Amino acid sequence: MTHHSRWLRTTALLGGAALLAATAAQAPATADPDDANNTDRNNNSSRKLRAAVTxxxxxxxxxxLSDIAAAHDGNRASGTPGFAASRDYVVDTLEAAGYSPVVQEFDFPYFAQVTPSTFERVTPEATTYVEDTDFGLMDYSGSGDVTATVQSVDLNLGDLSGxxxxxxxxxxxxxxxxxxxxxxxxxxTFGVKVLNAEAAGATGVIIMNTGTDRATDAFSGTLGGPDVTVPAVGTSFAIGQSLDVAGTSVHLATSTESEIRPTWNIxxxxxxxxxxxxxxxxxHLDSVTDGAGMNDNASGSATLLEVAVQMKKVKPRNTVRFAWWGAEEAGLLGSTHYVADLAENDPEALDSVAxxxxxxxxxxxxxxxxxxxxxxxxxxxPDAAEGPEGSGAIEALFHGYFDSQGLVSEEAAFTGRSDYxxxxxxxxxxxxLFTGHEAVKTEAQxxxxxxxxxxxxxxxxxxxxxxxxxxxxEAIDHNSDAMAHVIITLAGSTRGVN
Known part of the structure; x- marks a missing residue:
């Protein structure tokens, strides 16, 4: 992303938001650490709350949260003991601060790869394929270890369009x-294809990519849920084409956990x-199964927890509801469940979310x-989701805070990849707020x-x-202050938003 000029952002400030950002600029961003340790005080202003959230x-x-992951197989993924322990940590901390947290349980389709997968051609010429380069394991693949003849299914290779x-x-x-x-x-869907293959007696499934423009592109995808019991992998068009030869056999081995499990929102x-x-x-409180998830997303969930603790004495004009979501890494399932549950069972409560x-x-x-x-x-x-009316005012509050501190901030698209x-x-x-993941940093940035x-x-x-x-x-320092500022500002008034 390229630098976005500051004057374009500041002219977008609405009504009282500009005054609030200007007021923040007059207050120091830090305070005596000993003073910040005192969680008994009433941190009822941006200045006080930012000083407390160190x-x-x-x-x-x-x-x-890192210690929790280390004690539970190195991760905190939803559906695992590491996530349950993370839930308990958040709940215990909130209760100690005087909150009455609500734990919402829901079921979701859990999937994890237990060991690396094997995919190799046995005949007519032995070839070993490399996982994540030549092939990918399909999410919700079953487990198995099979060597068998490859049988092509209606490949229609003469039509390169699909x-x-x-x-x-x-x-x-x-x-x-x-x-x-x-x-x-x-x-x-991949799931339909694999279930049809399994019903026909297939002991494994290889899904090849489509079209010569993707000839060398291996891929993985999702089967949609834990309904498949046989190994399933995705591979390139070129490898798939090479397997469409009489007398071809392959060795396919996968080890996965794929089932419905409970998880929780708080x-x-x-x-x-x-x-x-x-x-x-x-x-979101969960990590992926491959790691402890300290940036993704202990950074957000831990900072939010500290803001909540430091606000325990605040008496806001508007209710502030803090939320830690489960199963975000499985597809925003926790936040989706929460919103859908309110829409179905308490639409008035959903309407009350400003x-x-x-x-x-x-x-x-x-x-x-x-x-x-x-x-x-x-x-x-259509390159991004449309922000509901009032979202621009929230954006302006964040930009205005960063501007007030002499910090450059830039826009990130509503991609739909997180719990908003x-x-x-x-x-x-x-x-x-967001600090970036796969994209690379430009010279201007x-x-x-x-x-x-x-x-x-x-x-x-x-x-x-x-x-x-x-x-x-350093990123935590900047963003925790911005979080504290905007949360306490909207706790006082949402007039600029709605």
């Missing part, structure tokens, strides 16, 4: 039970405030200071924020190396 305190909470291979049960007429099905991508309301005008602030603030990955090691583009000025639809998605679909004004040009904002995104050392304390 990066040292946040890092202590991140380290606590195929409906495996989409109909009739495609498997004449299929020999015990063989491994070779299916081409396209026409229906919410906690301030003890005071207007319940008809609720400001929600949320972060704004939603999202904090997902706010400590990237090669960080940027990104604010969700609520007014779609940088990322308009269900809220904007429900028409709720939304915003939030490095000039604004420091860091390394040409390197990813988070090289450990969704990887085992996302530990405490992968979190930038």
């Amino acid at each position: 990066p040292e305190h946040v890092m202590e909470r991140i380290e606590a 195929s409906t291979s495996g989409c109909e049960a009739e495609d498997f007429a004449g299929f020999t039970a015990g063989n491994i099905a070779l299916i081409r991508r396209g026409g229906c 919410t906690a309301d301030t003890n005071r405030g207007n319940d008809a005008n609720v400001v929600m602030a949320g972060a 704004a939603y603030l999202n904090f997902d990955m706010i400590g990237s090691p090669n960080y940027g200071l990104f604010v969700l583009d609520g007014d779609n000025s940088r990322f308009p639809p 998605g269900p809220f904007i679909e429900a028409g709720i004004p939304s915003g939030g 490095a000039e604004a924020w420091g860091g390394t040009v040409g390197e990813e904002f988070d090289p450990c995104y969704h990887a085992a190396c996302d530990g405490v050392g992968n979190v930038s304390v």
Whole structure:
């Protein structure tokens, strides 16, 4: 992303938001650490709350979540003991601070790869394929270890535009039970193809990519849920084409866990405030199964927890509801469940949510200071989701705070890849912060924020190396202050938003 000029952002400030940002500029961002340690005081202003929410305190909470992961197979993924322990840590901390947290249980489709997968051609010429280069394991693949003949299923290789291979049960007429099905991508979901193959007696499934423009592209995808019991992998068009030869056999081995498991959301309301005008602030608590998830997303969930603790004496005009979501990494399932449950069972409570603030990955090691583009000025639809009316005012509050501190901030698109998605679909004004993941930092961004040009904002995104050392304390410092400022501001008034 390129630098976005400051005057364009500041002219977007609405009404009282500009005054609030200007007021923040007059207050120091830090205070005596001993004073900040006193959680008994009433941190009822931006200045006081920012002074209380120190990066040292946040890092202590991140380290606590790291210790939990270390004690539970190195991760805190939903559906695992590590997530249950993370839930208990958040609940215990909230209760000690005087909150009455609500734990919402729901079921979700859990999936994890237990060991690396094997895919190799046995005949006519032995070839070993490399996982994540030549092939990918399909999410919700079953487990198995099978060597068998490859049987092609309606590949239609003469049509390079696509195929409906495996989409109909009739495609498997004449299929020999015990063989491994070779299916081409396209026409229906991967799950439909693999279930049809399994019903026909396939002991494994290989899904090849489609079209010569993707000839060398291996891929993985999702089967949609834990309904498949046989190994299933995705591979390139070129490898698939090479397997479409009489007498070909392969060895396919996968080891997975795929089943329905319970997980939880946690919410906690301030003890005071207007319940008809609720400001929600949320972060997902789960990690991926491959690592502890310290930037993604202990950074957001730990900072949010520290803000909640430091607000325990605040008596806001509007209710503030803090939320820690489960199963975000499985597809925003926790926040989706929460919004859908309110829509079905308590639509009045859903209508009372005046704004939603999202904090997902706010400590990237090669960080940027990104604010969700609520007014779609940088990322308009259809390239991004449309921000509900009022989202631009939330964006302006964040930008205004960073401006007041002499910090450059930039827009991030509403991509739908985090827990604000269900809220904007429900028409709720939304915003939030983000410090970047797979994209690489430009020269202009490095000039604004420091860091390394040409390197990813988070090289450990969704990887085992996302530990405490992968979190930038400087990014936590900047973003925790911005979080505190906007949360306490909206707790006082949402007039600029709605």
